[in-house]
Amino acid sequence: MNEEIIMRESVRVKGKETQMILTLQGLELRSRIRSIRRSSYNKEKAFHLNWKDIMSVRPAPNLKEAGVLLLHYISHETNKILLVKTLQIQGIRNCDQWIDLINHHISVSGRPKRLFVVINPIGGAGKGLHIYYDTVEPLFKLASIETSVIVTERSKHALNIAESTDFSQFDGIVIVGGDGLYQEILQGLTVQVQKKDGVNYNHCDQELHKLNVPLGIIPAGTGNGVTRMINGVIDVRTAALNIIRGEHHRAQVFTVYNNNKLLCVCGLIFAYGMFSDLIKRTDELRWMKRLRYPFAIIGTLMKRKRMFQAELHYRLSVLDSMDEGSSLAEWMTIEPAIQDYCCIYALPFELIPKDNHNIVNPYGQHVQLIVCTGCSKLAVFKSFFDFLMGKTITSKPGSLEVIKNIRDFKLKAVYGIQDRSSSQDVRNTALDHLIDVDGEVLNLETAEIIVRLQNSFVPLFGCRLLEGHQQ
Numbered sequence: 001m002n003e004e005i006i007m008r009e010s011v012r013v014k015g016k017e018t019q020m021i022l023t024l025q026g027l028e029l030r031s032r033i034r035s036i037r038r039s040s041y042n043k044e045k046a047f048h049l050n051w052k053d054i055m056s057v058r059p060a061p062n063l064k065e066a067g068v069l070l071l072h073y074i075s076h077e078t079n080k081i082l083l084v085k086t087l088q089i090q091g092i093r094n095c096d097q098w099i100d101l102i103n104h105h106i107s108v109s110g111r112p113k114r115l116f117v118v119i120n121p122i123g124g125a126g127k128g129l130h131i132y133y134d135t136v137e138p139l140f141k142l143a144s145i146e147t148s149v150i151v152t153e154r155s156k157h158a159l160n161i162a163e164s165t166d167f168s169q170f171d172g173i174v175i176v177g178g179d180g181l182y183q184e185i186l187q188g189l190t191v192q193v194q195k196k197d198g199v200n201y202n203h204c205d206q207e208l209h210k211l212n213v214p215l216g217i218i219p220a221g222t223g224n225g226v227t228r229m230i231n232g233v234i235d236v237r238t239a240a241l242n243i244i245r246g247e248h249h250r251a252q253v254f255t256v257y258n259n260n261k262l263l264c265v266c267g268l269i270f271a272y273g274m275f276s277d278l279i280k281r282t283d284e285l286r287w288m289k290r291l292r293y294p295f296a297i298i299g300t301l302m303k304r305k306r307m308f309q310a311e312l313h314y315r316l317s318v319l320d321s322m323d324e325g326s327s328l329a330e331w332m333t334i335e336p337a338i339q340d341y342c343c344i345y346a347l348p349f350e351l352i353p354k355d356n357h358n359i360v361n362p363y364g365q366h367v368q369l370i371v372c373t374g375c376s377k378l379a380v381f382k383s384f385f386d387f388l389m390g391k392t393i394t395s396k397p398g399s400l401e402v403i404k405n406i407r408d409f410k411l412k413a414v415y416g417i418q419d420r421s422s423s424q425d426v427r428n429t430a431l432d433h434l435i436d437v438d439g440e441v442l443n444l445e446t447a448e449i450i451v452r453l454q455n456s457f458v459p460l461f462g463c464r465l466l467e468g469h470q471q
């Protein structure tokens with residue numbers, strides 16, 4: 001360690017003589033270990049903790065006078081799992097000075113001091129309140145983070161909260177729920193920011209102002225796709241500890257426009273066709289709780305494929321070598337201009353090749369558009385899960401096409417060209433007017449949907465999945 005030493009002292013950790021060293025980067029515990037061959041101490045072992053990973057330091061109960069401190073820290077385990085561990089440090093001469101210095105460095109490490117927490121009590125298995133109060137809140141308390149908690153009382157409550165609350169006093173918003181709750185907060189905040197800045201957010205060509213308050217997601221929903229993307233794992237403790245660490249990166253989202261209005265902001269998946277039909281079905285089966293998903297998927301696979309007719313246009317992102325940003329190319333059209341589709345979907349993540357697999361990167365510059373025409377329903381599901389697992393989806397013209405480097409796309413559904421007199425046709429017409437956004441169905445007012453990718457739009461607490469990507 002070459003950093004300038006601010007304070008050091010000889011202490012004892014696990015009964016061993018140890019040098020405790022404090023620098024601008026963090027704390028180091030350096031002990032000498034006995035060589036296997038010789039009986040003398042001749043090797044040094046150093047355990048380094050950077051400030052983001054130190055949760056707290058406090059006197060061991062009733063042992064402060066004896067110079068014993070408890071150091072709680074975040075341990076990085078395999079597979080991106082984070083855990084809290086504790087070290088007992090003995091033989092400290094000046095406990096107060098160490099506590100003050102350590103607390104000072106933690107407080108300037110970027111750790112959030114005040115968080116606004118929104119809990120969905122009915123998301124997933126309905127355990128949001130337990131998850132928060134049993135697991136997350138004790139960790140926030142240990143890290144001396146103040147919280148202001150609100151529990152949602154109805155659907156769209158989170159959207160209203162996000163649109164109307166002044167978050168200037170908070171260092172972040174913690175969402176205890178699933179992707180649907182995240183989508184509501186995202187949308188409410190986006191509208192709040194645009195209204196405050198006088199941005200005409202309903203116009204699809206208007207540049208939007210980006211969000212500035214970081215969001216953290218504690219998995220308490222059914223799918224929990226966003227939390228998996230940003231933490232690399234679905235784990236309540238890991239998600240909470242990533243929020244405490246304070247590291248955040250800007251993720252991309254889609255803004256979706258319909259009938260000259262911003263319909264929604266989408267953080268996980270935009271889909272039209274088979275997936276919106278599926279989500280509509282899971283809504284009808286809500287009484288089955290979590291079982292509704294496998295039940296609806298099996299039902300979808302067994303039914304006849306529903307095709308719809310549409311025009312599809314897209315713009316690619318062109319990397320601008322001058323500023324490494326990206327500019328937009330001309331609109332292109334999928335030929336033939338009007339054709340039958342069974343599903344069109346996109347996720348606001350970029351697949352980045354690394355070694356012999358891809359990393360699903362939420363912080364990228366462009367996305368893939370998956371266009372399913374002649375393929376089977378099983379192939380549509382497979383492409384979706386392959387994408388989430390970072391597998392490359394191979395384009396098969398006339399069956400399932402993958403259009404890369406997408407920035408925007410425009411979909412114009414052709415309604416009612418079939419004879420829609422039977423009850424099945426009436427149902428199909430209703431399905432034509434639905435889209436799936438982050439696992440929730442939304443109604444369309446007109447046939448045209450415009451989807452724009454917004455780069456680096458929302459700061460999300462979580463780990464950096466790929467070294468070197470844009471923050």
Ligand SMILES: Nc1ncnc2c1ncn2[C@@H]1O[C@H](COP(=O)(O)OP(=O)(O)OP(=O)(O)O)[C@@H](O)[C@H]1O
Nearest residue numbers: 123124153155156177178179180181221222223224
């Ligand atoms: N108190 C409430 N009563 C009824 N509905 C609510 C309440 N709070 C939130 N909701 C609604 O619950 C829906 C689903 O929430 P959430 O995303 O948290 O869980 P999920 O759907 O089980 O998980 P996922 O979206 O990850 O699959 C949201 O659309 C939200 O509007």
